[in-house]
Amino acid sequence: MGIFDRVARPAILAASRSQRLRATAERLPVTRRVVDRFVAGETVPEALDVTATLRSSGRMVTIDYLGEDTTSKEDADHTVEAYLALLDGLKDTADGSKVRPLEVSLKLSALGQALPRDGEKIALENAHTICAGARDAGVWVTVDAEDHTTTDSTLSIVRDLRTEFDWLGTVLQAYLKRTRADCAEFAAAGARIRLCKGAYDEPASVAYRDPDEVTDSYLTCLRILMAGRGYPMVASHDPEIIAAVPSLAREYNRGVDDFEYQMLYNIRDGEQRRLADAGNHVRVYVPFGYEWYGYFVRRLAERPANLTFFLRALAERR
Ligand code: FDA
Numbered sequence: 069m070g071i072f073d074r075v076a077r078p079a080i081l082a083a084s085r086s087q088r089l090r091a092t093a094e095r096l097p098v099t100r101r102v103v104d105r106f107v108a109g110e111t112v113p114e115a116l117d118v119t120a121t122l123r124s125s126g127r128m129v130t131i132d133y134l135g136e137d138t139t140s141k142e143d144a145d146h147t148v149e150a151y152l153a154l155l156d157g158l159k160d161t162a163d164g165s166k167v168r169p170l171e172v173s174l175k176l177s178a179l180g181q182a183l184p185r186d187g188e189k190i191a192l193e194n195a196h197t198i199c200a201g202a203r204d205a206g207v208w209v210t211v212d213a214e215d216h217t218t219t220d221s222t223l224s225i226v227r228d229l230r231t232e233f234d235w236l237g238t239v240l241q242a243y244l245k246r247t248r249a250d251c252a253e254f255a256a257a258g259a260r261i262r263l264c265k266g267a268y269d270e271p272a273s274v275a276y277r278d279p280d281e282v283t284d285s286y287l288t289c290l291r292i293l294m295a296g297r298g299y300p301m302v303a304s305h306d307p308e309i310i311a312a313v314p315s316l317a318r319e320y321n322r323g324v325d326d327f328e329y330q331m332l333y334n335i336r337d338g339e340q341r342r343l344a345d346a347g348n349h350v351r352v353y354v355p356f357g358y359e360w361y362g363y364f365v366r367r368l369a370e371r372p373a374n375l376t377f378f379l380r381a382l383a384e385r386r
Contacts, residue, residue: 069278072372080375081269084365093361102378105334106367107134108356112150115356116157118333122352123161123169126344130171130210130330131158134357135178144180144194150357151198155205162206166325167349168235171208174198176222192225199233210237210260210301215268216244216275223250230259237301241266242286243275251289255296262301262330263289267366287312294320294327301351303330305339324348332367 083089093099108118119129133150135143151172158170179198180190195211202209211226213219226238237260240247244266254261265282266275276282286309293300294316302313310329317327328349331340344350355363368375 073277073279076372076375077369078269080365080369084362084369090361093364099364099378103360103364105377106332106355106364107360108333108354110356110358112154112157112356115154115354118354118356119158119170120161122354125341126350127340128167128169128171128328128349128351130173130208130351130353132173132175132212132353132355132357132363133178134355134363135359136175136214136362137177137182138180139183141180141183141190144178144183144190147178148194148197152201155198155201155207158207159205164206167328168206168208170206171210171237171351172198172202173210173212173353175212175214176225177214177218181218181221181225188221188225191221192228195225195229196232199229199236203233208235208237208260209233210239210262213239213241213264213266216241216270219244219246219250230257234258235260237262237299239264239303240289242289243270243277243282245274245276245285247285247289248292251292252296255293255298258297260299260301261293262303263293264303265306267370283308291316294322300327301330302327303353305331305336310339310343335367 108115115131119131122129131154133147133154135147138144138147154172162170174195176191176195179194181187183190199209211222213222223238226236230236238254239262240250242263242265251261263286265286276285283306286304290300290302302309304310324347328351329343330351330353333352333354340350340352368378
């Protein structure tokens with residue numbers, strides 16, 4: 069493991085949870101300029117504009133209204149309203165293809181999951197309201213994965229919702245040691261699963277911390293999903309993982325409609341286009357909204373070059 073993975077990454081991820089740093093960063097005009105590289109604006113019309121541009125290049129989208137770790141019921145209600153407004157804006161362009169081109173992604177912590185009283189029940193009800201709105205709009209929903217202390221609660225909410233919305237997908241993180249078993253369960257149930265490496269700073273007791281071990285775990289989990297009955301969503305920018313997909317798909321007789329690639333907005337855009345131009349389904353994760361801090365800092369932690377880009381922008385300000 070390099071010095072970035074051992075030292076810088078955990079420190080940056082700790083900063084993602086700091087309210088003080090968040091307040092400072094949000095006040096700096098220069099941060100906003102750098103944030104725009106990763107975030108598609110603050111409002112629904114801005115998110116819809118980016119969606120239209122991506123769709124016109126043959127890519128599909130999943131849109132995330134930024135926000136996490138909500139501490140009040142009012143904020144959770146506000147998040148539900150924002151999703152309903154977004155779904156209203158999407159419904160005119162939704163189509164009923166087997167693979168839905170439009171999707172929204174949700175963080176249950178933004179819907180009240182961590183509230184001290186009845187958090188899980190509140191998040192379930194809020195997610196249910198959004199799923200019902202998405203069904204009416206012809207849009208899919210996928211539930212994001214957050215830190216490992218939330219995984220049991222999140223998967224239990226997803227199981228519950230899937231009894232009514234069988235198209236509901238969820239994210240599983242390959243760095244968690246438990247994920248092989250979770251992949252086997254959800255693949256057997258025929259679920260849509262977005263497999264990612266994982267973006268939080270997790271202890272060695274529950275997660276692989278060495279980057280090569282994470283990639284190995286990813287490839288093992290992907291094989292389980294490809295062999296199963298569900299719909300694998302390969303969420304990675306890693307060339308080694310992307311190169312492994314065609315032969316796995318062939319091995320398990322999966323055609324283009326039976327899996328998809330996913331990448332984050334503005335990350336490896338050329339590779340996204342290459343895969344889409346080759347006839348694959350490619351979905352872009354498009355975050356928008358005011359609460360960009362946590363998402364932005366996790367992107368800095370993923371790659372030394374992103375941190376350098378940010379620090380250079382800060383230095384140029386002087
Ligand atoms: P890796 O980090 O090894 O990167 C491989 C290469 O990709 C890099 O060398 C670089 O070229 C490029 N790259 C990767 N990240 C980059 C970045 N930030 N900026 C520029 N280039 C970059 N995580 C989570 O815990 N819960 C979740 O719900 C989700 N959801 C999610 C959805 C989607 C659609 C994606 C693509 C990812 C997530 N993630 C996530 C994030 C995920 O866990 C992981 O942190 C990142 O995808 C980076 O891992 P890679 O697999 O891309 O490989």
